[in-house]
Amino acid sequence: MRLIGYLLPRIAIALITTLGVSILVFLALRFIPGGYADILLGPFVTPEARAAIAQRYGLDQPVVFQFAHWLWSLLQGDFGVSMVTQKPVIDEFLRRAPVTLELAMIALFVALAFGVPLGIASGVAGRARGGFGRVIGAVGASVPDVVLGSALIFVFSVWSLWFRVGGYVPFSEAPVENMRVMLLPGLTLSVFGVALILRTTRDAVMQVMTEGHITTAVARGERPRDIIRLHVLRNAAIPVVTVVTTYFGFLLSGAVVVEVLFSIPGIGLYTFNGLLNRDYAIVQAGVLIAALVFISINMVSDILYAAIDPRVGTGNRR
Amino acid sequence: MNSNRSEITIMKFRPSISRASATVALGLGVAAMASLPSLAQEKTITWGKPAEITGFDAHVAGTVASWEMYQMIYETLLEADESLALKGALAESWEQTSPTSYTFTIRDGATFSNGRSVTADDVIGSLERIKNPETASYWSAQLGDISKMEAVDDRTVTVELAEPHPAFLPALAHITAAILPIKELKEGSFDPTSQMLGSGPFMVEEHKQDESWTLARNPHYWREGYPLADLLEVPIIPDQSARIAALRNGRVDFTTFADPDSPQMLAKDNNIKSSPQQTTNYYRVDVNALSEDSAFHDRKVRQAMNLALDRQAIDDFVFAGTSEVDYPVPGAFGKDACRSLDAYALPREERIEKAKALLKEAGNENPEVGLIAASSNPVLGRIAQVAQQSLGEAGFNVTIESIPTAEYLQRVFTDGDFDFSVSWLAGYTDPTMVIAWWNPEFAIWNQVFQESVPELSAALDEVKTMQDSPERDAKLAEICGMIDESANLLALVSKTDYVVYRDDKIEVKVPEKSGSSDTFQYIEEFKPLD
Numbered sequence: 001m002r003l004i005g006y007l008l009p010r011i012a013i014a015l016i017t018t019l020g021v022s023i024l025v026f027l028a029l030r031f032i033p034g035g036y037a038d039i040l041l042g043p044f045v046t047p048e049a050r051a052a053i054a055q056r057y058g059l060d061q062p063v064v065f066q067f068a069h070w071l072w073s074l075l076q077g078d079f080g081v082s083m084v085t086q087k088p089v090i091d092e093f094l095r096r097a098p099v100t101l102e103l104a105m106i107a108l109f110v111a112l113a114f115g116v117p118l119g120i121a122s123g124v125a126g127r128a129r130g131g132f133g134r135v136i137g138a139v140g141a142s143v144p145d146v147v148l149g150s151a152l153i154f155v156f157s158v159w160s161l162w163f164r165v166g167g168y169v170p171f172s173e174a175p176v177e178n179m180r181v182m183l184l185p186g187l188t189l190s191v192f193g194v195a196l197i198l199r200t201t202r203d204a205v206m207q208v209m210t211e212g213h214i215t216t217a218v219a220r221g222e223r224p225r226d227i228i229r230l231h232v233l234r235n236a237a238i239p240v241v242t243v244v245t246t247y248f249g250f251l252l253s254g255a256v257v258v259e260v261l262f263s264i265p266g267i268g269l270y271t272f273n274g275l276l277n278r279d280y281a282i283v284q285a286g287v288l289i290a291a292l293v294f295i296s297i298n299m300v301s302d303i304l305y306a307a308i309d310p311r312v313g314t315g316n317r318r
Numbered sequence: 319m320n321s322n323r324s325e326i327t328i329m330k331f332r333p334s335i336s337r338a339s340a341t342v343a344l345g346l347g348v349a350a351m352a353s354l355p356s357l358a359q360e361k362t363i364t365w366g367k368p369a370e371i372t373g374f375d376a377h378v379a380g381t382v383a384s385w386e387m388y389q390m391i392y393e394t395l396l397e398a399d400e401s402l403a404l405k406g407a408l409a410e411s412w413e414q415t416s417p418t419s420y421t422f423t424i425r426d427g428a429t430f431s432n433g434r435s436v437t438a439d440d441v442i443g444s445l446e447r448i449k450n451p452e453t454a455s456y457w458s459a460q461l462g463d464i465s466k467m468e469a470v471d472d473r474t475v476t477v478e479l480a481e482p483h484p485a486f487l488p489a490l491a492h493i494t495a496a497i498l499p500i501k502e503l504k505e506g507s508f509d510p511t512s513q514m515l516g517s518g519p520f521m522v523e524e525h526k527q528d529e530s531w532t533l534a535r536n537p538h539y540w541r542e543g544y545p546l547a548d549l550l551e552v553p554i555i556p557d558q559s560a561r562i563a564a565l566r567n568g569r570v571d572f573t574t575f576a577d578p579d580s581p582q583m584l585a586k587d588n589n590i591k592s593s594p595q596q597t598t599n600y601y602r603v604d605v606n607a608l609s610e611d612s613a614f615h616d617r618k619v620r621q622a623m624n625l626a627l628d629r630q631a632i633d634d635f636v637f638a639g640t641s642e643v644d645y646p647v648p649g650a651f652g653k654d655a656c657r658s659l660d661a662y663a664l665p666r667e668e669r670i671e672k673a674k675a676l677l678k679e680a681g682n683e684n685p686e687v688g689l690i691a692a693s694s695n696p697v698l699g700r701i702a703q704v705a706q707q708s709l710g711e712a713g714f715n716v717t718i719e720s721i722p723t724a725e726y727l728q729r730v731f732t733d734g735d736f737d738f739s740v741s742w743l744a745g746y747t748d749p750t751m752v753i754a755w756w757n758p759e760f761a762i763w764n765q766v767f768q769e770s771v772p773e774l775s776a777a778l779d780e781v782k783t784m785q786d787s788p789e790r791d792a793k794l795a796e797i798c799g800m801i802d803e804s805a806n807l808l809a810l811v812s813k814t815d816y817v818v819y820r821d822d823k824i825e826v827k828v829p830e831k832s833g834s835s836d837t838f839q840y841i842e843e844f845k846p847l848d
Contacts, residue, residue, distance in 0.1 A: 033733075034724025040373045042380030043731045043741075043763045044456030050732075052454045084373055085527050086512035092527060153559040165563035166555055168529075263555050265529040273528045276694070277372060278724045 010302055014295040021291040022074075022284070026067050029280050035059070036083045036278045057083055057280075070284065080281030082274070089274075089281045093267055093289060100266035102171060102178075103259070104251035106186030111193025111247065116240070118194075119201025123209065123236075124228065133202045140195025149188040149261040156184060166263040185262040189255050193247050200243045204236035211235070238305060245301035249294040361846040362549040363824055365838075366561045366570035369694075370528050370554045375511050376496040377448050377455045382744075382835050385493045389836055390533055390550065391431075392496035392516035395422055395441065396487060398747040398833045402598070402651065404487055408436060408497055408517065417482040424473040429538035430499045431521035438469035443500030445477070457494035459760055460751060462486045462782075482783045488748035492834050519545040519842035528554055545842035558696075565590055565818060571846070572819035572826055574837060576697045578640045581816045589822040598651065598745025598752070598833045599813040600644035601701055603627070604730060605738045606767040607806045612737045613685035617769075620805035622676035623687075623738070624661045625669040628708035633811045636700045644812040646753055646801050647794050648745040650831060655749075655791060656798035656809075673712035683713050687737040690719045692726040698740050701810065705740065734766030742813050747833035749794060750782050756801055768807060774800040823847055 037045050037053040054060040058069065073080065079090040122133025156163045164180045171178040208214065209232065217227045256268035263269070267286060274282025369383035376388040395409040406412065410425040428436040448455045449464060462483030468476045479486060489495060499515050502508035508515050514522050517540070520533035531552035535545050553570065555561045562580055564570040566587060575581055581592035605620050606612045613619050629643040642649055645656035656662065660669065677683045689705060691698035699720050706716040721729070729735045745752045755761040757778040758768040777797050784790040801807070815837050817828045825845040832839065 032725070034722065034726075034728040038724050038727035038732070039381075040379055041454070041456060043727065044380040045727070045731060046454070046456070046762050048451060049454035049456070052452065082527065084371070085525070086374075086509070087527075095526075150559055153557070153563055156563065164567055164569065166560050167553065167564070167569045261557055261560070263529075263553070263557065263560050265526065270528060273370065276722060276724065 006306060007299070007302065010299060014299060017295055018288070018291055022071070022288050023067070025284055025287040026070065027063070029278070029283055030063055030066075032278075034278055036280070039277045040083075059280075074288075079285040082282055083279045084277060089285050092270055092282075093285060096265055096267045096270055098170070099168065099264060100252060100255070100259070100268060102182060103186055103189065103255060103264060103266060104248060106182055107189035107193055107251050107255070108244070108248055110187060110190035111197050112244070114190075115194045115197025116201055119198040119240075120205055120228065120233070122198065123202040123205025124224075124232075126206065126209070133198055137195045137199035137202070140191045140198070143191060145188055145192065145255070145257045146261065148191055149185070149258055152184050152188060153261065168263070168265055181262075182264070185255075185258045185264050188262075189251060189258050193251075196243055196247055197240065201236065201240050204239045205232055208232050208235045241301055241304050245297045245304070246294075249297040252290075252293045252297070360549065361547050361848070362551055363547040363572070363844050363846050364551040364553065364570045366555045366564050366573035367531075367552050368554075368556055368558075368561065368574060368576075373511070374514060375453075376498070376514075376516075377444075377453055377457065377494060377510070379494075380456055385835055386838065387531070387552075388493045388496055388514070388516075389518070389838060390520045390841060391514045391518045391522065392493060392498070393428075393518045394491055394493060394495050395497065396491040397836065397839065398488070398491050400829045400831050402747050402831065402833045404491055404747070407491075408441075412487070414487075418479040420477045420479075420486070421470075422475045422477070424475070425540055426473070427540040428517050429540060430502075430515060430517045431536040431538060432499070432502070432515060433538055434499065434501065435472070436497060436499075436517050437472045437501075438475045440497050440500045441475045442467045442469060443503070444497045445495070447498070447500075447503075448495060455494065456763070457489070457492065459762075460485065460489040460492070460746075460754070461495065462489070484785050485748045485751045485754075485782060488746060488751055488833075491747050493836065520550050523549075530554060539842070541842060546845045550841070565820060568820065568823065570820075571824040572817060572844075575816040575818060576695060576813075577636065577700075578638045578814075578816060581818050582638065584818055589820050591819055591821045593817045593819070593826065593828040594640060595815045595817060595828055595837055596650055596831045597813055597815060597835070598648040598747070598831075599742055599835065600648055600745060601632070601698075601740065601742045601810040601813055603705070603738055603740055603808040603810060604736075604764065604767060605806050605808065606734060606736055607769040607804070608767055609734055609737075613682055613687050614737055616680045616682065617803075617805065618676045618680035619682060619685055621803075622673040622680070622712060623709060623714065624802065624805040624808055625664075625676070626673040626709050626712035626714065627661070627705060627808065627810070628666065628711075629662075629810050630666075631708055632701055632704045635704050636697060637811065637814065641811040641814050644809045646756065646798055646807075646809050647749045648752060648809075649812060650745065650833070651749050653749060653791060653794060655794040656802070659798060659802045661802060661808075670712050677713055684715055685713070686715045686717070688717045688719055690721055690726060690729065690736050690739045692723040692741070693720040694723045698742075701740050730767065731763050732766065736767070740810075743809075744835050745833065748786075750778075750784075750790075753794070753797060753801075754778055754782060756797075756807055764807065769804060771800060771804050774804065 037050040041049055058066060081087060082089050118133060153165050156165055162180060163184050168181050169177045214231055217231050256272045259266045259269040260272055271283060271286030274286060371384040371387050372381045373379045373384060376392050393408045395407060396404045397407040399405050408425055408428050409422045412420060412422045414420050424436055430436060445467060447453050449458050463480035464477060465480040466478040470476060498510055499508055503510060519536055519539050521536045523534040524532040533550040535548050555564055558580060561573045562584060565573060565584060584590040585592060605614045607614060607620060609615060633639055633641045633643060647653050647655040689702050691702045702718045706718055709716050730739050743752060757775040758765045758770055759775055781790060781793045781797060784793060817837060819826050824847055827840040827843045829839055
């Protein structure tokens with residue numbers, strides 16, 4: 001019951017946030033310069049042609065009416081059709097979701113595999129000896145994906161070194177080929193994650209290490225490995241879970257730059273191209289899905305807090 | 319006990335299992351043998367396409383990214399050869415029976431990929447569709463004023479124009495005048511806004527938006543034995559570095575680049591070759607003469623800018639000298655028009671001095687102007703940088719803005735909210751077609767920034783009715799002078815396309831010159847070597 005009481009307000013806020021995001025993106029798209037008519041006709045867009053295209057896609061209706069129509073269709077599971085292909089955008093999102101999910105999983109796996117152990121090691125080593133954590137964290141967080149990705153593409157286009165740039169094939173069809181294509185973008189995406197998780201873990205571990213119960217455990221003569229496992233990690237987990245879930249949300253909602261750079265046909269690339277083409281249904285659906293993913297992941301992280309620290313759900317945390 | 323029972327069961331079924339295994343193996347073998355010839359014959363070529371189409375409707379889309387794909391699927395009545403002379407495509411022959419009358423005979427065997435023959439009704443219906451204002455085709459104006467069309471028989475069409483329009487034939491050679499299957503369109507089994515069904519060498523087998531196309535050979539293509547490839551795979555690879563990588567690792571057989579840097583870098587690879595293609599297209603500057611907020615509202619400032627632009631520097635620094643300074647009448651047509659104008663003929667120092675004098679006369683010796691370029695094409699940004707520097711020598715303070723394509727298009731062609739912008743213009747296959755855009759009443763798209771010069775518009779209307787002749791060349795030269803005086807829409811340098819391919823994987827045929835943005839005009843002759 002307490003957990004339900006803890007989650008219900010969050011669900012309500014999530015619904016309001018989703019509606020707010022959908023209104024914002026809908027309006028923003030209508031107010032940014034340029035429309036699909038410009039993209040389709042190039043410079044040759046006459047007022048008559050613009051009007052004809054607007055009428056074809058219902059863009060000549062008042063914005064409020066357009067929004068109401070879109071929302072009503074959405075509630076019935078209709079995310080709209082692409083202006084370019086005239087096909088339902090939800091089909092494309094469903095087709096592309098596994099690609100983005102795979103990319104996100106690779107990046108998350110690498111980020112966790114390196115970020116958590118390095119963060120713990122750096123945190124336990126302390127300020128005096130844990131400088132490597134700061135350096136890796138700073139470098140990883142400072143290098144933009146676009147720079148790292150471009151550098152990797154250049155290097156691996158000159159020396160293939162087993163990896164391939166572009167040419168995505170599903171894992172189920174050709175696992176090895178899939179890995180050859182997906183590992184580079186996955187690694188590119190993971191670098192920021194490594195830095196983020198490393199720094200968060202390091203700070204959390206260092207914080208916990210200064211607390212009294214750790215000193216007590218040391219005084220009791222517990223082995224350092226047990227102290228870290230039983231006392232440090234559990235207490236340091238909450239901030240780490242927060243950043244990991246947020247990072248995963250970011251990855252799932254479309255790692256746009258990396259997908260564009262490596263021509264990975266995920267939802268980020270689709271939404272990005274939709275935005276460039278002013279293909280409204282794609283962008284509206286893409287942003288809404290991204291928002292839903294973020295919100296859902298935050299909900300999961302809220303639940304995880306409660307599981308990790310029982311005081312969270314009861315309001316007894318001090 | 320259980321173990322024994324299992325052994326007995328296995329023993330009991332062993333003969334049956336053996337027989338079944340043999341049958342399956344035989345079946346698989348037969349199936350494999352049967353599929354061997356088709357597998358062996360399946361020849362695929364892969365084109366790394368830099369951009370996705372912007373729409374399916376061949377009569378409507380105004381972007382090269384779309385035209386390139388339509389050219390694989392659709393055909394036009396005519397096409398231009400390497401010397402920009404017209405030749406038959408879907409039309410086996412044509413005849414001009416009077417200055418306004420034409421008769422076209424459709425090629426025997428021309429067939430849509432669904433197996434139906436191309437008929438005179440398809441030609442008439444396609445041209446009617448382009449002319450129909452509801453289609454919103456910008457190509458309508460280029461076709462001239464069609465007063466009457468008749469199907470003499472299934473393969474013969476006559477077209478009557480209201481007045482002479484020699485550019486009618488070249489206009490038919492552009493893919494925007496593609497012949498669609500009108501019968502299917504009228505029946506409702508074909509929607510040109512979401513499907514492609516043509517009589518060209520390939521047909522669409524699969525399309526994954528923004529990802530790839532798979533085109534299969536059109537089994538009914540009229541040219542016997544072509545296309546040479548059974549499949550044309552088309553991954554969409556916008557990133558230039560990714561296209562370079564794809565060429566190197568063999569994922570694509572051929573692709574294109576907008577500047578010579580990548581081809582030059584790839585030239586070090588033994589198996590990669592480059593084939594530059596000269597076009598009638600050129601990079602241009604649109605200048606806003608109508609906005610009172612712009613320094614270019616003053617004609618003298620525009621003229622100064624025209625003089626101060628260093629076209630040769632653009633060629634040298636952006637295109638490594640592989641391009642050419644170009645003119646409103648594209649240099650690729652081999653005409654002398656425009657070449658003697660001050661902006662081209664005077665030495666640079668004199669031009670700068672003249673530009674400074676003009677700015678002084680205008681009372682604006684250091685005009686503050688903004689130059690915008692669409693961010694989707696990095697070449698435009700580089701041209702803008704060279705222009706910024708060269709104009710600075712005359713006293714201009716240029717601020718460059720790189721913005722998304724949709725925003726660029728709206729600001730320049732709809733809102734007129736800019737000072738000047740850099741872009742490129744298709745030159746087509748007749749000089750009167752491209753130069754017609756200098757008449758805002760004809761072009762329409764430049765009405766928000768181009769001043770109306772009645773004598774220029776009249777001259778442009780007149781030259782459109784003239785056959786290629788010394789008189790027409792003289793008129794073109796006269797028009798060049800007026801264009802220069804107005805300095806409202808300026809040619810910079812020619813646009814060369816760079817086709818880069820793996821010569822160990824494919825044999826390509828790329829015409830040295832193209833007038834219809836039809837780089838892969840001979841795609842059916844691209845031969846896979848694998």
